[in-house]
Structures are given as C-alpha cells and as structure tokens.
Amino acid sequence: MIATKSMPKQSMYDTVIKQFNKTAEIIDLNPNIKKILEITNNEIVVHFPVKMDNGKVEIFTGYRVQHNNALGPYKGGLRYHPTVDVDAAKALAMWMTWKTSLAGLPYGGAKGGIQIDPRNYSDAELERITRRFTYALGENIGPEHDIPAPDVNTNAQTMAWIADTYMSTISTSERSQNQHVVTGKPVGSGGLEGRDxxxxxxxxxxxxxxxxxxxxxxxxxxxxxxxxxxxxxxxxxxxxxxxxxxxxxxxxxxxxxxxxxxxxxxxxxxxxxxxxxxxxxxxxxxxxxxxxxxxxxxxxxxxxxxxxxxxxxxxxxxxxxxxxxxxxxxxxxxxxxxxxxxxxxxxxxxxNSGGVIGSYFEWLQNRNGELWELDEVMQKLEKKLLQVFKKVEKEVEERNTDWRTAAYILAISRIETAYNQRGIFP
Structure with a gap:
C-alpha cells in the first residue's frame, strides 16, 4: 500500500540512476566504466501462453533484466506483481549489482518476474505459469550464468518448480550438477536451512x-x-x-x-x-x-x-x-x-542483503554437494553481515557522509577495480 498523498513522480529507475550518478561523481569513476554500468547488459522479454483451469488460454509477459556480470554470474529475484515491467526490473537489477558487490559476493545483478497478481490464480495455474515462464527463458538462466531467487509474491515452491522445469530440459547426466540454477528452494529440494x-x-x-x-x-x-x-x-x-x-x-x-x-x-x-x-x-x-x-x-x-x-x-x-x-x-x-x-x-x-548472502551459501552448498545445519548457516550469515556493516560504518565515519552514499562508494569502487584489473574486451 502506498501511504502517500499522491502517486510518486519519480520512477525507481530514475532513483537508481540518480544515486549512481551521485556516487560516480564522488569517486571520480572512470568515464568508460561509467558508460558500462549505467546501462544493462541484457533485457529479456518473453510472451507465453498458459491454459487456465477453465480451459481458456491466457498470454503472460515475463521479464529478466541482466545488469552486469563483471564480478560473477547474474543474481537476483523473480517477482509476481502487477508493477513488474522493464523499467522496474532495470532498477532492481542495478540495485542487485551494487548489493552483491557490497557484500563481497562473486555475483552480478539481475531481476525480473511476471506482470500478474498471483491472488487471481489457483496454485495449479501458478505452477503452469511458472513452468512455462522458465521454459520461455531457456538458456537465459543457468547455475553459472543467471541464478534467480524468490522475491515479492514468489517463494520456495516457486523456485522448486523453476528448478524442476530447468533440469527437465537438460540431459540426465547433467541434472545433478544444475540444482543451483535457483536459490531459495525448499530444504527438501536442495534448499538452505535458514534461507527463509x-x-x-x-x-x-x-x-x-x-x-x-x-x-x-x-x-x-x-x-x-x-x-x-x-x-x-x-x-x-x-x-x-x-x-x-x-x-x-x-x-x-x-x-x-x-x-x-x-x-x-x-x-x-x-x-x-x-x-x-x-x-x-x-x-x-x-x-x-x-x-x-x-x-x-x-x-x-x-x-x-x-x-x-x-x-x-x-x-x-x-x-x-x-x-x-x-x-x-x-x-x-x-x-x-x-x-x-x-x-x-x-x-x-x-x-536487506542477508537474503542474497543466504542465497550464496545455498549455491555453494549445492555446488559442493554439502548440507549445512541451521546453526552453522546463521553463524556464517551473522559473521558476513557484521563484516559488511563495519566496512560501511567505517566509510560513513571517514567521509562524514550518509550510509547510502558510503555503501554505494564501496560497491561501485569494487566493480571499478575489477574492470581496471581485467581491462575491457577487445
């Protein structure tokens, strides 16, 4: 519910771009790297048909925006909400790039979803919608390429449907190595204790x-x-x-x-x-x-x-x-x-970076064929969160600035360092 006097005049994409430009100016970001980071790498839009419980077919529109993968595979949630569109997904994907960078994870940023209100559909319809969306995305997602997770109105069950559909499209011999195509799965299906x-x-x-x-x-x-x-x-x-x-x-x-x-x-x-x-x-x-x-x-x-x-x-x-x-x-x-x-x-x-840190732990657990207990997960999560908090706190104090500016400086500087060290192809 939007508790405001009037509708917001500024989109989320406007907000994230202004935040980025402010930080780029503060750190004197390399102008070539700035050009790369202010646009997305890929914007995927898929339209797909699904048969409803009443026998009628509805056409749905799904999105996956991949912002940047300089630090590793794209990572970010899928949401089912009427507000989902390309601009919203672009903004959320950029925020994921900054979030994974700030947390020190080997990930880039992505986001997406389907423009629906899930309350209007039965569980059986939502399963078919999810599976068809996964099929439509095809090779645009993958455990070493783009790893979705739950977001607004999606959950562990949604991720289980995506994982099952994705694994059914690859060879039998490869299925055991592709369980980490999504994170936030049910614990019984390779999910992480405590991810919820x-x-x-x-x-x-x-x-x-x-x-x-x-x-x-x-x-x-x-x-x-x-x-x-x-x-x-x-x-x-x-x-x-x-x-x-x-x-x-x-x-x-x-x-x-x-x-x-x-x-x-x-x-x-x-x-x-x-x-x-x-x-x-x-x-x-x-x-x-x-x-x-x-x-x-x-x-x-x-x-x-x-x-x-x-x-x-x-x-x-x-x-x-x-x-x-x-x-x-x-x-x-x-x-x-x-x-x-x-x-x-x-x-x-x-x-809110605890979610993607937890997702990273689940990804590692699946990748290495391990099973972590809840106490171990929560200890690792607390340790990682405290490390990141202290880094931002130190930046706030040293620069005498606000917390968002400090966090953005650390996040974007890490990506700039990666580009400076690797160079830009060709």
Whole structure:
C-alpha cells in the first residue's frame, strides 16, 4: 500500500540512476566504466501462453533484466506483481549489482518476474505459469550464468518448480550438477536451512548494530513495519525477541495499530502464507493508511515495494532509523528530507542483503554437494553481515557522509577495480 498523498513522480529507475550518478561523481569513476554500468547488459522479454483451469488460454509477459556480470554470474529475484515491467526490473537489477558487490559476493545483478497478481490464480495455474515462464527463458538462466531467487509474491515452491522445469530440459547426466540454477528452494529440494529468515535477519542485525553504535539497545524500542511478507515477519520476530515492540503494521489490505504491542506470531497465524492478509486481526485497531509513516516510533521498516517514502510523506516520519527491508523504498526527494531531519537510513543494499548472502551459501552448498545445519548457516550469515556493516560504518565515519552514499562508494569502487584489473574486451 502506498501511504502517500499522491502517486510518486519519480520512477525507481530514475532513483537508481540518480544515486549512481551521485556516487560516480564522488569517486571520480572512470568515464568508460561509467558508460558500462549505467546501462544493462541484457533485457529479456518473453510472451507465453498458459491454459487456465477453465480451459481458456491466457498470454503472460515475463521479464529478466541482466545488469552486469563483471564480478560473477547474474543474481537476483523473480517477482509476481502487477508493477513488474522493464523499467522496474532495470532498477532492481542495478540495485542487485551494487548489493552483491557490497557484500563481497562473486555475483552480478539481475531481476525480473511476471506482470500478474498471483491472488487471481489457483496454485495449479501458478505452477503452469511458472513452468512455462522458465521454459520461455531457456538458456537465459543457468547455475553459472543467471541464478534467480524468490522475491515479492514468489517463494520456495516457486523456485522448486523453476528448478524442476530447468533440469527437465537438460540431459540426465547433467541434472545433478544444475540444482543451483535457483536459490531459495525448499530444504527438501536442495534448499538452505535458514534461507527463509536470512533477509529479515539482516534487517534486524543491521538495525541492532546501528542502535548499538549509539550506546543503546533494542530493549523497549518501538518499530513499525510496512509489508508483512517473509521479510517483514522475520525482521519483526527477531526484533521482538531482542526486546523491541511492534506497534503498527501495514500491508496492501489494512493498516493496524496497537500501542501496547502486536504479537508477531499471532498475526502470522492470522494471515495465510501466500494469499493472506493482516486485515481482520482482532488484537489491533485499523487506522488510516495515510497516517502510518507519521506514527511515533523509534524504527520504521519499509519491507514492501519501492518508492514508498517520497517527498509527499517523508516529512511526516518521526522514527530516528529507517531500515530498508524492501528494495528502493525511498526515492531521492524522500531521502533528502529524511537526512535533513537527522534520520539515519540503513540502505537496502546493506540492510536487506542477508537474503542474497543466504542465497550464496545455498549455491555453494549445492555446488559442493554439502548440507549445512541451521546453526552453522546463521553463524556464517551473522559473521558476513557484521563484516559488511563495519566496512560501511567505517566509510560513513571517514567521509562524514550518509550510509547510502558510503555503501554505494564501496560497491561501485569494487566493480571499478575489477574492470581496471581485467581491462575491457577487445
């Protein structure tokens, strides 16, 4: 739900390009490398027919945008949402390039999906849509080329369908070596223990570390969450376990408020895993969605879609920390207002990077034929996230700049170094 007075004037693609140009100027980025990074490598659009439960055929449009692979195979999610188009996928793919670079992973960035509202389709229809989309993408994805993952309205089941379809198109002898064509799979199908909570854990841990750097703790801190999907749920769960209190939550159907605190487990039980909603939850009161961002709280977690915090509503925000669980939830105008108000923004490419780090672990596990236990995964994830957080924190202090600028400087500088060392073919 977009809690603004009017629709955003700036697209996510406009936002990511402005962020990139700002960073390029700060670091005096090589102009030839700048030309490469400001465009995508490939933009794939596929149209494909699927037979519905009623026997009729519908034509769907799917997208996969591959931004850059200087550091390794393309990596990024697939989302099923009405807002999916080429421009949105381009923006999200660029953010994935910066995110994987910042995390120190051997990946580039990609993104894509299908322009649908999955709530309008049965499970059987969604399976056929997913399998047909995978077939249409063909060799544009692959375990050493482009590795999709779950995103908005997709999940472990979606990834299992993609993996099965992809492996059915290759020779029998190669199937065991191609399980890592996607990450975020069910544990029983080669998935990683803890991958479900990795993104939310990253949101929690980076928030905790920022609070700790101020000589404080999460105990009795209040927070509000926009979006109660996988990221919103796990981030809230970890925060509450560490003493914080969720006082409001918003999704596309309702905005709930309870000053005494909302039980994340009861709310999760109330909403179904895929097509559910927080609407109708009796232990909180519904409120005007336009007033959500303006609630008195310590921490705001936008964990839904992009372009939610804009010039139209940023001035109402009273939180001291904005932890970006979603990709691109704050546009340039909105962020300028937040920074002027003294609000710290933990940028998406740092804050929600636990997901892609978890995906990397799953990819390695499949590639090496290993099985990692949950404790081992969470220890590795925490260690990696803390390393990245400390690097960005150091950059913030040394340059006396905001967290997004610091993160972008580190991410883009790493890619520039790779190009400088390798040269540009031919």
């Amino acid at each position: 909570r990795a993104t939310g854990f990253g949101v929690y841990l980076t928030t905790k570390e920022l609070v700790k750097s101020r000589g404080e703790s999460l105990k009795d801190k209040t927070f509000i969450v926009q979006g109660f999907g996988n990221v919103g749920y796990w981030a809230s769960k970890f925060l509450i376990e560490d003493g914080a209190k969720m006082i409001a939550v918003q999704d596309a159907h309702a905005t709930l408020f309870n000053e005494e605190g909302i039980s994340v487990e009861k709310l999760f039980e109330h909403s179904s895993p895929r097509k559910g909603s927080i609407q109708g939850f009796t232990e909180a009161n519904e409120m005007d969605p336009a007033e959500f961002f303006g609630l008195e709280c310590d921490i705001l977690i936008p964990a839904a879609l992009g372009n939610q915090i804009t010039g139209d509503n940023a001035y109402t925000i009273k939180a001291t920390i904005v932890a970006e669980g979603a990709n691109g939830p704050t546009n340039e105008e909105g962020e300028a207002i937040l920074l002027e108000k003294g609000i710290t923004v933990i940028p998406d490419i740092l804050c």
